[in-house]
Amino acid sequence: MSSNSYDVLIIGSGEGGKFLAWHLGRSGKKVAVIERKLIGGSCPNTNCLPSKNEIWSAKVADLTHHAEAFGSITGAVATDMRKVVARKREMVDGLIKMHLEFYKDSGAELIMGEARVVAPRTVEVKLNDGGNATFSGDKLVINIGTHASIPNIPGLVAAKPMTNIELLELEYLPRHLIVFGGGYVGLELAQSFRRFGSQVTILEASPQIAAQEDPDVAAEIADALRAEGIAIETGVTITNVEGRSGTNVIVMTSGGRFEGTDLLVAAGRTPNTNAIGLDSAGVELDARGYIVVNDRLETTAPDTWAIGECAGSQQFTHVSFDDFRIIRDNLAGGSRSKKDRLVPYCMFTDPQLGRVGLSEKQAKAKGINVRIAKLPMAGVLRSRTISETRGFMKALVGDDDRIVGFAMVGPEAGEVMAVxxxxxxxxxxxxxLRDAIIAHPTMAEGLGPLFTRVPAR
Known part of the structure; x- marks a missing residue:
């Protein structure tokens, strides 16, 4: 085996890829990870954790603005965006340091550079430190992720809109932020910047925000955001954009004209598979550019796997981690599959959305008969102690009395969902759960009265 030849070669250091590298390295395999820029992938650097960091800063700002209601006198309150961003950067720096220590301890090699596949299980890398090198592996794993999509709208590219990456680096507060997209990213960041002090308008093409959720869930979230002063326009088609984000932008839509100072595009994701030579290795892509894999995450090329979003897995870090476990176990002779896995969803708006299993409309589409129980969050006594009673819990129960779906809009919804x-x-x-003794007063305690409301068969 030459110095540039490995047992396993991994392109991309995102969640699934890095954990696979660390596991195999500790197992004695010669492993290399090729990473273009973000050590540890997008989650700790630009996406999941940085956004949740700034979302928490926005939560603190909101509590401070309403401190008098809790008995604290604060005086004038303002947000210093430079300090918000500095806190986020400090966290990211610590996470990068942690990742580098894991690479060192595991024995897996981290190669910084831009990779291009030139032959089966063979990669040419333009090294960040200069020069080029070619690496090969007995096995190849592709973990290259996605990037924010910029729709083909006249004037949009020229307007230099922000994605979540640029927005989370802003050291000033936009006077009026216009958000394209009412999905998870758009809603989380729209609320955060409203709480920091920006005027915010959300433009969504679908009839409702959070388009994949049940109408009652989407309506509850929309009501919460509107209560904070966020303008929401749904069912609109953007026809063209004028101006430049950061100064003045004008957005023309089927619903009218919207003018703001800054523009965020949160309109979905595009896989990072274009023009990196995957075809030269026999790796097929689907019509949307995602890597074609089977339930074992094997691509169409021998000894080649794909992990995470680039393979069409749901766009969550926790799913990419499970992709790692599938490949880990199968490399060891197992038969683990991504088929029928139970994937939880959590949106970190305030109140949070937590969901797992089927939604009501998904159950109907599948022809599954369910009994539905709902409980307003005001019925959960913990919510009254913290004055956060907006939202509800909803459970779907099948004919066999097993739970087939759950959704919650409320405080700590993600934690309750995990139960x-x-x-x-x-x-x-x-x-x-109906009959369990759950500690009082907690949010999870609401599961008892929720499941008491399940209709009889």
Whole structure:
């Protein structure tokens, strides 16, 4: 084996790829990860964790603005965006340091440079430190992620809009932020910047924000955002854009004319598979540019796998981590599959959205008969102690009394959702949660009265 030849070669250091590298390195394999820029991938650098960091800064700002209601007198309150960004950068720096220590401890090699596949399991790298090198592996794993999509709208590119990456680096507060897209990213960041002090308008092409959710869930989130002063326009088609983000932008839509100072595009993701030579290795792409894989995450090329978003997996870090476990176990002779896995969703708006299993409209589309129970968050006594009573819990129960879906809009929804997910994974009947002794006063305590409301068969 030459110095540039490895047991396993991994392109991209995102969640699934890095954990696979560390595991194989600790197992004695010769492993290399080729990373273009972001050590650890987008989650710790630009996406998941940085956004949640600034979302928490916005939560603190919101609590401070309403401190009098809790008995604290604060006086005038303002947000210093430079300090918000500095706190986020400090976290990112610590995460990068942690990742480098994991690489060192595991024995996996990290190669910084831009990779292009030139033959089966063979990669040419333009090294960040200068020069080029070619690397090969007995096995190749592709973990190259996605990037924010910029729709083909006249004037949009010229307007230099921000994606989440640029917005999270802003050291000034936009006077009026216009957000293209009412999905998870757009809604989380719209609320955060409203709480920092920006005027915010959301433009969404679908009839509702959070388009994949049930109408009652989307309506509850929309009501919460509008209550904070965010303007939401749904069912609109953007026809053209004028001006430049950061100074003045004018957005023309089927619903009218919108003028702001800054523009955020949060309109979906595009896989990073274009023009990197995957065809030279026999790796096929689907019509949208995602890598074609089977349930074991094997591509159409021998000894070649794909992980995470580039392989069409749901765009969550926790899914990419499970992709790692699938490949890890299968390389060891197992038969692990991504088929029928139970994937939780969490949107970090305030109140949060937590969902797992089927939604009401998904159950209807599949022809699955369900009984539905709902409980307003005001019925959960913990919500009254913190004065956050907006939202509800909703459970879907099948004919066999097992839980097939759960959604919650409310404080700490992601944590409560994990309790229900555990019951679903165990195949427990809903009565197990209905009759459980759950500590008082907690948010999860609401699961008891929620499941008490399940209609009889």
């Amino acid at each position: 229900v997910q555990t019951a679903m994974l165990a195949g427990l009947p809903y009565t197990a």
